[in-house]
Amino acid sequence: MLFNSIDFAIFLPVVFILYWFVLNRNLKAQNLLLLVASYVFYGWWDWRFLSLIAFSTLVDYTLGVLLGKEEKESKRKIYLWISVIVNLGFLGFFKYYNFFVESFVDAFTFFGQDIKVGSLSIILPVGISFYTFQTLSYTIDVYKRNLEPTKKFIAFAAFVSFFPQLVAGPIERASNLLPQILKKRTFNYCEAKDGLRLMLWGLFKKVVIADSLSPIVNDIFSNYSTLSSPVLIMGAVFFAFQIYGDFSGYSDIAIGTSKLFGIELMSNFKFPYFSKNIGEFWRRWHISLSTWFRDYLYIPLGGSRGSKMVGIRNVFAIFLVSGFWHGANWTFIFWGLFHALLFLPSFLIGTNRKYAEVKNTRLNVLAMISNVYRTLLTFILVTIGWVFFRSETITDSFSYLKRIGSSFSGIPYIHPNGYRLVDYIVLLVFFIVYEYIIRNNERKPIGFKNRYVRLFVYILLVFLMLLFYDDGVDRSFIYFQF
Numbered sequence: 490m491l492f493n494s495i496d497f498a499i500f501l502p503v504v505f506i507l508y509w510f511v512l513n514r515n516l517k518a519q520n521l522l523l524l525v526a527s528y529v530f531y532g533w534w535d536w537r538f539l540s541l542i543a544f545s546t547l548v549d550y551t552l553g554v555l556l557g558k559e560e561k562e563s564k565r566k567i568y569l570w571i572s573v574i575v576n577l578g579f580l581g582f583f584k585y586y587n588f589f590v591e592s593f594v595d596a597f598t599f600f601g602q603d604i605k606v607g608s609l610s611i612i613l614p615v616g617i618s619f620y621t622f623q624t625l626s627y628t629i630d631v632y633k634r635n636l637e638p639t640k641k642f643i644a645f646a647a648f649v650s651f652f653p654q655l656v657a658g659p660i661e662r663a664s665n666l667l668p669q670i671l672k673k674r675t676f677n678y679c680e681a682k683d684g685l686r687l688m689l690w691g692l693f694k695k696v697v698i699a700d701s702l703s704p705i706v707n708d709i710f711s712n713y714s715t716l717s718s719p720v721l722i723m724g725a726v727f728f729a730f731q732i733y734g735d736f737s738g739y740s741d742i743a744i745g746t747s748k749l750f751g752i753e754l755m756s757n758f759k760f761p762y763f764s765k766n767i768g769e770f771w772r773r774w775h776i777s778l779s780t781w782f783r784d785y786l787y788i789p790l791g792g793s794r795g796s797k798m799v800g801i802r803n804v805f806a807i808f809l810v811s812g813f814w815h816g817a818n819w820t821f822i823f824w825g826l827f828h829a830l831l832f833l834p835s836f837l838i839g840t841n842r843k844y845a846e847v848k849n850t851r852l853n854v855l856a857m858i859s860n861v862y863r864t865l866l867t868f869i870l871v872t873i874g875w876v877f878f879r880s881e882t883i884t885d886s887f888s889y890l891k892r893i894g895s896s897f898s899g900i901p902y903i904h905p906n907g908y909r910l911v912d913y914i915v916l917l918v919f920f921i922v923y924e925y926i927i928r929n930n931e932r933k934p935i936g937f938k939n940r941y942v943r944l945f946v947y948i949l950l951v952f953l954m955l956l957f958y959d960d961g962v963d964r965s966f967i968y969f970q971f
Contacts, residue, residue: 490533492742493695493964500530505749509676516673520647523670523750527652531616534656538614541579546649548575549624553638553645556631565632572628580621583614585817616656618814622781624649627663629785636664644670653746657739657968659757659777666752674751683933684748690934691741693950695966697957698734698920702727704962705908710879713889720902721893723910728879729872730917733762735967736775741934760928762871762921765863767831768841770871778814782807797837804836805829815878820886824877831870916957 490496504526512518532539552568559565627648630636639645648667654660709716709724716724740757747754761773771779787807793800805826812825835841873890880886902910927934935950937943 490530491964491966492739492746493692496533500526501746501749508750513676517643519674520641520644520670523647523652524643524650527647527650527655530652531650531655534615538617541614541617542620542650543646545576545579545621545624546646548572549628549649550639550642550645552628553631554640556628557638569628569632572625576621576625580617583617619658619660620649620655622660622778623663626660626781626785627667630663636667639667639671641671651747651752653743653750654740654754657736657743657966658775659740659743659755660781661754661777665755669752677751680748680751683936684745686935687745687748687932688742689745689947689950691738691743691745693954694734694738694741696954697916697950699731699738699967700735700959700962700964701916701957702731702734702913704906704959705904705910705913706731706879708904709902710885710889713885713892716892716896716902718893718895718897720910721889721896723902723914725872725876725879725889725893727913727917729762729868729875730920732875732878732967733758739966739968744932756931759931760924762868763864763925763928764867765860766835766840766843766867767828767870768835768843770867771828771832778811782811786810793836800836801833804832808832819883820877820880823883823886824874827874827877831874 490500504522508519508522512522528539528542531542549572552572556565556568559568627636631638645667648661648663648670651661651666651670706724706728709720710728713721713724737758744754744756755777757775757777759773759776761770764770764773787803790803790806791799792803808825808829809822810825812821812823812828815821815824832841835843876889877883877886880889927936930936935943935946937946
């Protein structure tokens, strides 16, 4: 079920009414409703894959209980490895089986050996990368004794399958989400109102920014070999905002929807394109994933506590795994490698956390110019990386970038359906200016104190959604494929 669909527009009010007006006095009944609603939400796409969520839930719940009872370290490690193998085994099979088979065949072909290995027609379950990491973090935290295992199966199952963030995050930790599901919740009008505003902002980013740019991006990347450098640059920039509008829009809707049910999810995006270096970008982009890898991979590997060589190894490990997490394609792995190379200089000289703290001090003119320069440079580097992320093959990526640097003339770009670039350039300028205005509070993008200003923004956002809505565009979210 899509957030931006009529189905969800009917589904959400029904669940909300049952949750607060029928079952509000019974916490277990509320959690059971969340569980059933989540399975309906997910099963709307393909009910067959509900068995995967159910099995993963049962395995990790059981292992959590066993870990809570077991004191012998050797047995605790066995339980942990069962969870790791089961969860990553399912993820590896459904997401990476054909990738490894094809890479294996290509490697032998490269050395002159022609071998035949059959691939399978495997459907990738939506959201498997997200809920797999969510359940895995639970058993890891219980193993480390950072979290007490729960014996309430319904609550645990609701935590695993919580529908607002089930298929595209944020990837919640059990330490944050599970206690909220276990305790009684009361309706908060102000929080619900903020949630609705956040949902409206998320829908705007999805419908007006991401979906509007999608046809142009698809056309430019499909026909890059015939287009001029300025058009290709515009295509890369448009994709940067398309994926941002699509993914951060989903997160905003997920966080806003959760607020309607008295549950707070972690922030997943904090205006990443205003970052002044790559380190800051990754503290602002897909925060739930980057912090997951930091806590469960980077730090256990030693982080930056050892020698520089160990630190460099860990940096490359976390970025390569992050790239591989996104999909079974060498383009994603190279995208991760590219970001590791961008991050490495600041890591070596110790400036990777230079902009970790937001300071509201006044800047002089030179400091402001320096910040603008750093922000633009970071955005350009990130956008170059997006070319690898968006391209079908590594060859296409390099060919696209090569043509940017060699094809400075050509006929004006005309989209087959008549989309005009200038309309979307103006739209993006206004979007960037608005995000700059609200850059210090991603939770309240329409949180203006003046009611008339808020009303004007509401009307403007709805008007733009109606104006830019295109029924012929694929309305699914990009990160569903991951």
